[in-house]
């Protein structure tokens with residue numbers, strides 16, 4: 362890094378699912394033509410994101426209503442995912458230097474009878490659903506049935522995930538969590554290994570007003586190997602997880618976990634962290650983009666959420682110290698105008714800002730999300746991850 366001190370704090374913000382166009386291998390995922398940001402900007406007839414604009418967002422891919430800027434106020438590029446998956450865990454683990462070579466198992470036809478039987482036996486409740494579904498649709502379909510019978514609503518998606526929807530007044534949270542923990546324990550390895558179990562509680566009186574609550578809980582697998590977060594922790598540096606991050610890594614390499622209930626709550630908590638004195642990483646995930654708008658195929662809501670996020674960057678810039686580095690990126694796409702309701706294989710944007718950097722411009726396209734973790738490791742002089750190349754020296 363020419364004439365530049367290393368950074369004391371690196372802040373990574375993951376805008377969950379904010380992709381920026383199909384990758385060269387999008388055909389393998391049946392995602393040709395997907396472009397989350399572009400299609401949101403067109404659906405909204407222009408996006409109003411002045412801070413992301415200044416950092417160079419539209420220089421990566423021209424979005425409607427977002428100017429290209431020269432010079433930009435940040436380094437900008439996009440990253441391709443090397444692992445063969447497009448789920449949240451794969452994306453985040455790769456950012457921290459770990460690849461998934463064999464995709465997590467999915468169950469497009471529902472879960473096998475013997476697995477379902479084990480869950481029914483443990484819980485003493487019958488299971489309905491057992492198919493891929495959108496979480497808000499399946500509670501419309503089976504919620505009233507659940508109110509009458511107490512049956513469990515089990516569903517999956519294109520991800521390696523077993524989700525249990527449960528009305529909070531019919532199946533108390535502690536019971537739901539206990540059942541999910543059981544599901545987690547029986548699917549850690551072997552033929553039914555699953556990426557995640559997710560508790561999906563909701564409230565309401567009938568299908569017209571059922572609403573999911575923020576008591577969602579994710580039970581992930583432990584990362585299959587060492588991540589940059591483990592190395593930070595070993596070196597007695599901070600590795601602060603805000604939002605879903607701690608769940609995604611099953612707490613591995615997390616020195617402090619801060620839970621959030623929404624994107625704006627995530628931004629509040631991140632901005633508070635900027636006031637704390639630490640050396641190391643803060644790692645924030647903003648999941649509303651994905652859960653509330655991407656999977657719901659709501660491009661207008663998605664665009665509004667992006668504008669709301671952008672507005673909070675004023676506070677972030679104001680609070681950043683000279684020795685801070687900010688990296689804004691995403692973990693996969695979820696084009697809300699695309700067919701189906703699942704993630705899309707896309708490039709993710711990477712925007713880089715620090716008060717001590719000046720010669721802003723484009724960086725080469727990254728072949729792997731792991732370049733992010735390699736840069737963090739390089740900066741803190743800790744063990745380099747198995748994958749990824751540091752771009753620290755490109756920052757001036």
Ligand SMILES: O=P(O)(O)O[C@H]1O[C@H](CO)[C@@H](O)[C@H]1O
Pocket residue numbers: 449494495496497517518519520522524559561652656
């Ligand atoms: O449709 P909902 O319940 O939001 O579920 C979505 O959220 C899950 C976890 O991110 C994905 O696997 C997808 O199924």
Ligand SMILES: [Mn+2]
Pocket residue numbers: 377378448449651692693
């Ligand atoms: Mn995600």
Ligand SMILES: [Mn+2]
Pocket residue numbers: 449651652656704
């Ligand atoms: Mn998702």
